[in-house]
Amino acid sequence: MMKLRVFRIFIFVSLLSIYSNANNKVFGIITEEGSNTTISNVNIYDDDIGLVAVSDSKGYYEFYSDSKSLILYYSIEGRPFIEKQISLENDYNIDIVFPASVEELSEVLVTSINRKTFELKRLNDVVGTSIYAGKKSEVVLVNQSMANLASNNSRQIYSQIAGLNIFQNDDAGLQIHIGGRGLDPNRTSNFNTRQNGYDMSADVLGYPESYYSPPAEALEEIQIVRGAASLQYGTQFGGLVNFIIKKPVKNKFMEVISRNTLGSNGLYTNFTSVSGTNKKLSYYAYVNSKKGDGFRDNSSYDSTNSHLFLAYDFNQKTKLSSEVSYLTYLAQQAGGLSDNMFNQDPFQSNRSRNWFELKWLLYNIKLDHKFSEKTNFTLNFFGLNSQRNALGIRYNRVDQIDSGEERDLIKGDFNNYGLESRILHNYNFLNKKSIFLFGLKYYKSDNSSVQGPGTDGFGPNFDFQYQDYPYYNNQSNYKYPNQNISLFTENIFYISDKISLTPGIRYENIRTESDGYYSQINFDNAGNVIYDNTVFENKVRNRSFLLFGLGSSYKPNKYIEMYANASQNYRSVTFSDISIFNPAFVIDPNISDEKGYTVDLGIRGNNKKLISYDISLFHLFYNDRIGFTQIVSDDGNIKSQRGNVGNAVIFGVESIIDFNLNKIFIRDNNFIFNYFINTSVIESEYIKSEINGITGKRLEFVPKLNIKTGAKIGYKNLLLNIQYTYLSNQFTDSSNSVESNLSGVIGQIPAYDILDFSSSYKLKNYKLEFGINNILDNHYFVRRATGYPGPGIIPSPPRNYYITLQLKF
16 A cells, blocks of 8 residues: 555656746758758757657758757768757757758768767667666667678677677577576567567567567667666566667658578578658558578478558657568477587487477557647557467487377467557756656457377378377366556656656556366376376466666766666566476476566766767566476476576676777778677576575576677778677576486586678669678587477577678669
8 A cells, every 4th residue: 555655646746747848949941952942851869868859841840958059960861961069048040951962872971870870869868758767778770780680690680788698599580589687588588579669479478478570671770678677668577678660761652672682501581671651651561581491400491571561640740650560480390409419419300390380460550649849649559469389299308219109289379459558748847857757558468378189290280189199198278368457657857967867666467367277197007098187277366566666867978877777577477387288397386476676887978989888787686586496206207397496686797888990090981990899797696595405506597708799890882790709608497407407408508609700782772791600610509498499409500601682772
């Protein structure tokens, strides 16, 4: 009751204090030299706070500022940006004239413009109807990453995000696996994953795994907000990963981009997009297909990923958009390996009958409305209808030869929808600027998971064979009707021009249900059924709670910011934790939710655009962390058990430093020369556990040292990039086992290092890209899978090549 009263008082005080603030207005008209034609969709950036306005269809723009002086940048695709410095004592009229000729910009100049945009965006306190003030937030500008985009190479794409631990076990990037700070990277399940601001995982509460990810070639940027994102986006410990798809091209009815890639192991990908604007209607669509044989036997794949976005601007205040995404793929899975098998031949496979199929439909309708210059409103209605089918042999002993019997089949059906609304208001409080955000979210899912006998054949037949195998041992059928209602609010209080505080509260009401049955079937030594029982279960978990957080920011000047925040986190037990039979491990029947908090303290900024940096300390506390321990089963064998291991702490230093060597030494706009070093040093420890031998042990998935470093060199239209990655060893279970078991599920992941090279050359409408991943051809692995595509060690790709030809017209 006390927490609820505090929550009500906070909202009342914030709402009571909302009234307008009279700042000076900056306005003008943007035209083209000679013709006086007005130019729309020009982005206007304030050097301190980022994007402040966009010119309308008549070339007009306006915004308000309480600063005494401003450095403004006017930017539109295909033209060099214009920089203006103004002194501001009253309303200020400044008209901008862009040169008439739209020159063909070199790749180096385009990259420089993008870097300017990136530098301006990363310090924004507010983006749309989201607040990032005082939070550790990072942005990946995908086109700048110089990565193998055709295969979604996460190691390169996220190279400048500090501390990420990445699983990379296929050469096509069919799934994205991102973790960090001791969080399991498997299918990015410890982050709240979104596409253009709406949920995209299977079930945000019951099964937050991201089988779907948009192709990197379609992305404009990736926004990452660490643990403090729990207040606005949900309760995950990792925070937010938000994939922002490219916007429709302006001032063109149609633009077509076609990218074709050939690579090692039979890789072929095609990415084709169309984009344009016609008066008030704009659109963006793409189709991405991938085919390949894989770098192991029995690992071929075929996928198609498509997307359509439509937007209609009713007027300057109201915009309606809708989008739909559909991914389908079929992949053969080569199975996992034991340590001995990996040491003998890391690319062998003894599973030729394992298959995985995915059909993933996402949709969203969004309303943007500006009530006034100070009040913005957004409303998202989103949903997901998807199926995931996994078929194959999953012996606990992974070196056991497939004897050809019926295969294990697991079918998941995911159906959910949600509604999320936000209102953001600028106002004055005690004669100081303040920004208030309030939002609510309703989420409803109706999912199911069925496990039973598949066929004894070789192909991808995903039909159950109950008639042929009525006494198959692993049979279950569950439904998961989950519901979530949440309210959240944050408020930026600007104590002065340099200091801000951002308190926040989130209220969660969560209902998760598991309704179904599983079979208990025992046989005698002759294979006759001696016990056949069906166990029915109906488990309902209701919980309501509040999460609190506080962020602060200090900006002594426009080149530096010191930030700090502390936020509570929460993660509910998933239904895969409680109802899927897996021969590689058992589930503790008393498994419960995880709770904790995250603290960040950091400094970020740039030194006159010569050096940009973000250096931070973090502390993450876990209560009832879920993981694996070793137990003695009833038959006397040692087996892995998944359950609540104990309380744990994770703390460390994360840093990313980028040196603009061209600006320091060369000072020639035809060149680009950057060097970066991304480092994280992390310690972790279980501080309390009821399980013997756990207290004092390191946490799983925590390499003590994680380094990514590299350089980008360019001259005019030629760009080259080299990147080195090193991760020290890490454990996969709480007992810190170094040696593996028969299933390969537990044991150490040894230290590894990788060297990658990429390049590009642009000639008018053509662009050629070439790269080599894992140049040194190191044999390594980063994952011990507990289920499909294992169980066991899943090896990572050896040296591989790619070449991409892009045509834009």
